[in-house]
Amino acid sequence: MTRMIDGKAVAAEVTARVAEDVRILTAAGQRPPGLAVVIVGDDPASHAYVSAKGRMAKQCGFHSVQHTLPAGTTEDDLLQLIEILNADPEIDGILVQLPLPKPLDSDRVIQAISPDKDVDGLHVVNAGKLATGDLTTGLLPCTPAGAMELVSGIHGRDLSGLHAVVIGRSNLFGKPMGQLLLAANATVTMAHSRSKDLPSICTLADILVVAVGRAQMVKADWVKPGATVIDVGINRVDTPERGSGQSRLVGDVDYAGAVDVAGAITPVPGGVGPMTIAMLMANSLKARSLRQTLHFN
Template identity: 55%
Template sequence: MSTIDTRLIDGKQHAATLTARISAEVARLDREHGLVPGLAVVLVGHDAASEVYVRNKTRQTSSVGMRSFAHSLPAETTQADLLALVARLNADPDVHGILVQLPLPPGIDSTLVLDAIDPAKDVDGLGQVNVGRVTLGHPGLVPCTPLGCLMLLIAELGSLRGLHAVVVGRSNLVGRPMSQLLLNADCTVTTAHIHTVDTASYARRGDILVVATGRPGLVRGDWIKPGATVIDVGITRIPTAAGKTRLIGDVVFDEALGIAGRITPVPGGVGPMTIACLLSNTLYAARRQWGHRDAGTRAA
């Protein structure tokens, strides 16, 4: 069987293009209307991975000209204190987006905290109001990683109408909203999960295959339909023989080459789009809260 010349989807380049548009629009809104979008990021505790992610978010928020408000709270913070901070941020007119970094320490109900965020400022799109809007196909704030995946697919394929999309994974962070976004884009959608019998047989049917399980190397080359577009959301750090570490995805990348028509590498695929989409959501939220006729749409 002849092999396919697999195209790598450059998430870094797509994210850079999106970020440049956001930066230009932020500068225009400030110059013409005095509007500067503001993003508040709340970190509770000292999870190392979360701390790195929050630093990246804070740096990139400032780099596009937005205001960045970082709130680092001790692990002993009570649920009541966290909810009180969210309430203050909800009422702050300089804050247009609020993100509470997950996971939260034991004893804090993450669902309760996420639902306490004003839906207009819920730039992570994880509160029930925005989840409902996505489900109904209404305008709203969409979870950043699925939104980034959708943007990559549209940039690569154009219209997704009529394509069969298979999503492996059903988490509230990625799998469920991804399936809904693809359905809203007029795909025929199959969702596979841990209890699916013979997941590989479903995966092979997908013109689009999105994998978001957190299980490194789950999807082998023979799971992929020849010519399919593969979006690998998984990212896991593993040790190497040299005593160092490297990042791998949920798809066995080397096996996918020559079978997939397009694929996102790990790293450098979906990851860069997540923070870019957070900035896009913050800009979108600021425009909508401003309510001016020049507020525009999610052009960025």
């Protein structure tokens, strides 16, 4: 029988461990982790994400602050705020909610964040540490790290002998996901839109990770029987049968078909999504620990 991977339950376990570590920290008279979230503009989805992150940070016992800036904020003003947060000793993690309104340069803004406060794990220094196999002193991108937690829950931390296929090669997810799988000793194939005979490549995968942004692209006959399927896609599709203007969320995998073939599979929603915020909390605690170590050294 196929196992549905419950991302909500795993995320709750991660945040519970973070909250307990913070409780121990503060009980010893030390300050809690400080997380600053910066949001620019009035995009409703972005504000919903930021609100969820703020609530979780407070549940974990963090010192949490939010900077809400108008859509017309200049890049210089945003960079000045980041400079202030970089220098603030009470702030361990800085997160700038993406996407930023045009014409702001997201990459320039992200690279302005101090690497040791880059809790999104997107700075080139953290990307470089991951690429060279340093999972200890750097901060990992939250969504790939969360997906790895789900994979580990099925296969353990050592993936020796397993073949993993990642569909998608973005800097935000695909590339770091491939590097995390490789670090866990999996044999990794990176597939993408230019890959020849993609369905055949996928049927080789013991672990199939899909992040392409195309609703239900991966069909049941792409999935190796018994494989673990991690669906990172979030797509909204129309459901006229529910009434005019109605829609629902689906992943990049045709769940209804794949669920009968896979050994384990993440649903959408409720799979990888909840893990992103959970790993943000874990990263913020890690940033607090790493910065303290650097300070005393």
